[in-house]
Amino acid sequence: MELTGAQALVKSLEMQGVEVIFGLPGGAILPVYDPIIDSSIRHILVRHEQGAGHMAEGYAHATGRPGVAMVTSGPGATNVVTPLADAYMDSVPFVCVTGQVATTSIGTDAFQECDTTGITMGVTKHNWLITDAQDIPRVVAEAFHVATTGRPGPVLVDVPKDIANTPMQWYRPESIDLPGYRPASSPDLGAIAAAVELVGSAERPVIYAGGGILKAQASEALLAFAELTGIPVVTTLMARGAFPDSHPLCLGMPGMHGNYTAVTALQRADLLLALGSRFDDRVTGKVSAFAPVAKVVHVDIDKAEIGKVRRPEIGIVADCRLAIEALTEAVGQAGPVDKVRLGPWIAQLDDWRAEFPYTYDRELPEPSAATASGPGGRPPLLKPEFVIETLRSATPDDTILASGVGQHQMWASQYWKFDYPNTWVNSGGLGTMGFAVPAAIGAKVGRPDRMVWAVDGDGCFQMTAQELVTASAERIPVKIAILNNAYLGMVRQWQHMFYEERYSEVYLSPDLPDYVGWAESMGCVGMRVESPEEVLPAIEKANAVDDRPVVIDFRTDSMEQVFPMVPAGASNDEIVVHPSQRDPRSAR
């Protein structure tokens, strides 16, 4: 069967089971957009290519399946670099197809030409420039294989315009031939046995669960292992939902803004079981002072993560689910588990949990000059934590929550209760402001059966809000809670703490733009909430809207800071808790 390269590309995507493409056409990708009209694949026309990339990521976060974006050459490709870098940092399976100028024009500085494969080499797991239409089915199969196996990640396929127009003989790729790509799978049983021995003798063990748990679909395996051994679990920012927050063994999030118990448990542990986590600097703080007395068992599918930051006593290169199942089996075979031994440790953790929960001042502040730009008489501003707590209590347990990056992201991770895997969609490694709106849209497309909320900051919202036009046009009913504190809040917090309150270029204004008017102009329902009594009714009203997006502008207290906090570069022992929890007699 003879097809054009473009037809072969679309057919190849169909064969991969792609149900949706997020994209925006342009000159070089024009030939590929023609067969899309006849394809079973849904195409969602974005308003900016960055939106396409983050939607593909959100789709992948929520479904575990690869997200697909399609953009044109030059600026289309460069606009998608941020999502690629984001997906690379957070190991998100994402296949990006870019148009390219004709092969005869490559290298001539042609209109809308850029070296897309060169630019994206460092932010993709692999990329391909197709130079022969006959290669298309094979390359698409390879691209999906690479994106979804081993440590997942973004890949990019660059398709020159003339290649898309060239006839080729269709074929179904029989097998993948990548001699240099051999992702790990099963764990080494000797290493498992050695790990089990450490588990058997540890008195203060902690499971340090990372995003790899979700990528490996290992949540159930982790639950079984934790319950069998009685070992408590911390879930990193990327692993929120990988282990239920409501479980008694769940200590919550560690790291720079993690809770006291999770942070301190790692510091005092004598054994860390690092499962699909990568000792990120936001978790470890000062590496040389991180978990100083702990022996480490590190399970990761990426061999390069073993020993990259912290040299483990035992490194296991394997799929997380298979490794955890092997650990569970080996522990079971080793005889009855002595949970009594862990009693004092669990008691200590419970004491910390009781003494240092997440907390905030529930007293509302007086309106401040900084946040009340209009004439006086504004009501007291909302506490952002209160908004999130209320949102959590008013939404279904399996609601998918997306967030941007900054204070609101930390509060969302702290105050949301995650009890299901793949319900938390956020930008952890790259820290991409503007992630929330498009990622929430992608998540809702992937999981139309779920309620999808985004908690966003006012700074973040302004970066990608135009994708709400996409959501309105495509009837994708996402709900956005803007925690509008009129500041780039996290930067403001750092300037408050480390730059002597010299607030440089962080003020945004609560009223400019008018978020309600903006939302309505984009076809959304827009609401503004200024007082605590209005919070729940507004959320309930938003929950009832199912035919268009909703944006709520929550006016929040700009003075509010995220606690606890470990200052950058400091030891986790120097964790700064909320002022109300500080003992006046100690330095803490």
Add this chain to the structure above:
Amino acid sequence: MTTPAHGSAPRHHLLSVLVENKAGVLARVAGLFSRRGFNIFSLAVAPTHDERFSRISIVVDVESSPLEQVVAQLDKLINVVDIGELHPDAAREAELLLVTVSADAGARAQVIQLVGVYGGRIVDVGHDGLTVMLAGTPEVLDDFEELMAPYGIVGLQRTGRIALPKLDRGASAPARIADIA
């Protein structure tokens, strides 16, 4: 490629990297080094006897990062098929040098004599200079380069090291590529 000195220091390791012979593979390898903050000391690349593959010989400055991390990251490149570390005492190493030396009538005989001692070849002759080609171990080339310097080096190009494992002759030579990938 920042270090001015040639030859081998203990902090250098030779990686023999088998890659798919495809467009852009060298850029991927070189880009990985700069991206991860590793230093390449020298690099030589050419297709192997099997045209589907090329072999890149990379001398790595491992003070910049542990060798194990360099290898693990390299191994993640899809086009990298195999990585071996060649220990200097278990490998036959060679490098090629071309040097143009100032050698007027008075100095020419001395230069030619030295070239003869080192087993090099004169590949070009000018009125006041000679171009010499010399193959050998990096140490021998260092030596020769030092001897040429006083005459005045006009131009110099070295290939970077290439190597293969020493042949196994039973118990006396435990030499093969240590497969560390």
